Amino acid sequence: FLEVIMKKILVILLIIVFACSLFVLSACEKDKKTVLYVYTESGFPPFEYSKGDEIVGVDIEIAKAIAKELGMELVVRDVMFDSIVSGINEDNAIGLAGITITPDREQAVDFSIPYFGDAIQYVIYPKGALELNDELMIEGDLLKNKVLGVQTGTTGDNIVQVEVKEGGLFAGATAKGYDNALIAADDIGSGCDYVVIDRLTALQIAAANNNLEASQIAGLDAESYGIAVKKGNKVLLNAINWILHNLLEEGKIDQWLEEHSESIEE
Ligand code: GLN
Numbered sequence: 580f581l582e583v584i585m586k587k588i589l590v591i592l593l594i595i596v597f598a599c600s601l602f603v604l605s606a607c608e609k610d611k612k613t614v615l616y617v618y619t620e621s622g623f624p625p626f627e628y629s630k631g632d633e634i635v636g637v638d639i640e641i642a643k644a645i646a647k648e649l650g651m652e653l654v655v656r657d658v659m660f661d662s663i664v665s666g667i668n669e670d671n672a673i674g675l676a677g678i679t680i681t682p683d684r685e686q687a688v689d690f691s692i693p694y695f696g697d698a699i700q701y702v703i704y705p706k707g708a709l710e711l712n713d714e715l716m717i718e719g720d721l722l723k724n725k726v727l728g729v730q731t732g733t734t735g736d737n738i739v740q741v742e743v744k745e746g747g748l749f750a751g752a753t754a755k756g757y758d759n760a761l762i763a764a765d766d767i768g769s770g771c772d773y774v775v776i777d778r779l780t781a782l783q784i785a786a787a788n789n790n791l792e793a794s795q796i797a798g799l800d801a802e803s804y805g806i807a808v809k810k811g812n813k814v815l816l817n818a819i820n821w822i823l824h825n826l827l828e829e830g831k832i833d834q835w836l837e838e839h840s841e842s843i844e845e
Pocket residue numbers: 620623660676677678679680698730732733734735777802
């Protein structure tokens with residue numbers, strides 16, 4: 580009789596253990612979200628920049644909104660800018676780094692709808708070193724034969740190099756590659772003469788430095804930023820486009836641009 584009771588207790592115990600482990604497992608499953616990898620380069624304020632140990636900025640706000648909407652865990656990876664487009668090989672990875680949508684890059688990745696269309700190349704230079712034209716822009720021939728600091732692999736880098744090769748705006752200039760525009764701007768007057776980089780980043784770098792100013796280069800086209808996803812990853816692309824559409828509609832991106840407009844700390 581005692582044996583029967585012992586057996587029953589054992590069975591009940593086993594059931595309890597089994598039920599508990601199931602419960603724990605399902606709880607774990609719930610916590611284990613799929614990761615969304617966001618590749619960026621943190622030297623591009625106000626879109627991405629360092630604040631203490633953190634990377635923040637407009638693009639990071641967008642990344643957070645996407646991860647939240649998709650129920651994914653956000654992991655930001657700070658890499659060299661010129662490795663981003665070629666490095667988007669996973670279905671759960673995106674490039675969010677103020678990346679200009681260009682035909683060349685569209686060969687390698689798919690782009691979202693544009694989320695920022697007000698970019699164009701600016702030059703950062705020592706105050707008073709360059710004279711503006713009537714439209715308050717810098718004529719390209721003022722940059723001839725100069726050493727122009729650029730962020731390696733950017734549209735600015737490409738424009739300088741192509742124009743130099745073709746004897747255009749920057750004939751005789753040299754493009755000198757840096758990891759980002761912040762580092763390049765620090766080198767003005769020693770390693771390079773001026774820096775060529777996108778508008779908002781140039782304006783912020785100049786605003787944070789008493790000795791520098793920034794102006795638009797005449798004769799160049801406007802650029803639009805998009806989010807890069809792996810080629811053919813339609814499900815993620817459609818989801819991102821929908822989320823971006825809503826963020827734009829709600830004025831969120833303008834709000835974040837405002838919030839991050841004085842992002843560089845001295
Ligand atoms: N918009 C430029 C490009 O796509 C620069 C981007 C950046 O420096 N993060 O090349």
